[in-house]
Amino acid sequence: MEIPGKEFYNRLDIDSVLSAVEDAGFSVSGHCLALNSLENRVYDVGLEEGGRLVVKFYRPGRWTLNQILEEHSFLKELEEGEIPVVAPLALENGVTVRETKGIYYTIWPLQKGRLVEELDKNNLVQTGRLLARIHNIGASKQATYRIEYNLKNFGEEPLRFLKEKEFLPSHLWKRYEEAANRIFNSFFEASKDMPFHRIHGDCHKGNLIQTADGLCFIDFDDFVTGPAVQDFWMLLPFGDSASEYEREIFLEGYREFREFRSSWFDLVEPLRGLRYIHYSAWIAKRWEDPSFPNAFPHFGTEEYWEKETQDLERLGSDLPLSPEEDGRNSFQKTEESELTNKDFFWDMED
Incomplete structure (x- = not known):
């Protein structure tokens, strides 16, 4: 059609x-x-x-x-x-x-501004406060038309699309599907009794800028009804004691305006897994658009799916993820030049 x-x-x-x-x-x-x-x-x-x-x-x-x-x-x-x-x-x-x-x-x-490439102590507190205020307003009423960040929309349907269109090599499919189902089960368990409300949805550093008036969140194109932690995990570091320290500073600011339970961070690994699957399906759905093969020349290759499968299998384990993982979690830039909406609409989610 x-x-x-x-x-x-x-x-x-x-x-x-x-x-x-x-x-x-x-x-x-x-x-x-x-x-x-x-x-x-x-x-x-x-x-x-x-x-x-x-x-x-x-x-x-x-x-x-x-x-x-x-x-x-x-x-x-x-x-x-x-x-x-x-x-x-x-x-x-x-x-x-x-x-x-x-x-x-x-x-x-x-809107002119500069990307916030690194969140120092002051920025972490301010960002926490801003996100809490966004979530307070987000929780003040329900979305009527926007989708929910749930297993069906961000896991099961993307996985079904990849299977029906046979994007993965046949010998990798069973491993990929089993790893995906483990992620789905983890998400289901970790999200029980967790409040869902309107959130930014694609909250990485590329969507946070420093303007003349202070910090500003941009590009709500992917806003959904979902858990607050979805707006945290691409923005904050994870993995070591220094990361925990930075998260606590962020939460100091957030908790000035809104409750956040540390146990809700248990949802981070399942959210990473859903992003893997959803992201690959997003590229696959757009493959007829000439800009996508140019932007993702390695997509669909044997090597691509082997790494995707391995990284999906590693989630939730103590094994390190591949270097490409950071590229999927955050789309921040490194240049120091002043930015405008040229970089604000880097819509990397479906």
């Missing part, structure tokens, strides 16, 4: 981008630069009177209109709670989502 808007999305060009921004009520200068995003199409657009905006075209078939609007509503709640986030611009009649040829798009302010 063909997804409406998919053909236009795949051949989206500069003229179409500029026309969409003009249709939204802005006079453009002609400047249009494609930005760093795989999941969506994102562009830096110059305005005739000076200044720039960012326009984001959502991948057709990924989110419904109600799901996109619920993200924007959550961001509005956070803004009203004086939490620093980047929210879309409200256009004519308060509309935040427009449509062109079957594609939803939104327009955002160009």
Whole structure:
């Protein structure tokens, strides 16, 4: 079944981008630069009177209109709670989502800032406080349309897709499936009686910036209903006594505003495992998009699946993970240059 808007999305060009921004009520200068995003199409657009905006075209078939609007509503709640986030611009009649040829798009302010590459003691406390405040608002009401971070959505369905499409070599499938099922069982046990509420969903250092006004969380494109610890484990270090010390500093800030039980960290390893499976399925589902083979040239090779299987098997054991594991857990950059939305929409989750 063909997804409406998919053909236009795949051949989206500069003229179409500029026309969409003009249709939204802005006079453009002609400047249009494609930005760093795989999941969506994102562009830096110059305005005739000076200044720039960012326009984001959502991948057709990924989110419904109600799901996109619920993200924007959550961001509005956070803004009203004086939490620093980047929210879309409200256009004519308060509309935040427009449509062109079957594609939803939104327009955002160009927010400048620097990535927080390392969380020092002060940043750890501040980040903990901010996340707690986000979670307080997240827990204040239920999401109606956004998905839940559960086994079905982030484990069983991605695993089923990989199996049905036969992405794994046949001789590795049994090992991979057995390792996945162990992860599923661990998640089920560790998440019992754990509160689920609205969370960021993709909370790594690439989505935390230092602006002139302080720390700011960005890119809520993957916001879901899930456990608080999902917003911790990609942001915080794990594995040694120094990591425990840093986590405690973070929790000092978090617990000023919200409860967090140390036992909830037991969910971290299962969450890592779900990310392995979901991440591979995400790439596989997008493989017909020409940008994905270019971005992931080793995906699908024998070596790729052997490492994926081994790392999935190692989770929960005392064996070390492969170096590639860090690359899946965090998409932070190392350059010191000032960043804008060019790096803010690095949508590495489905």
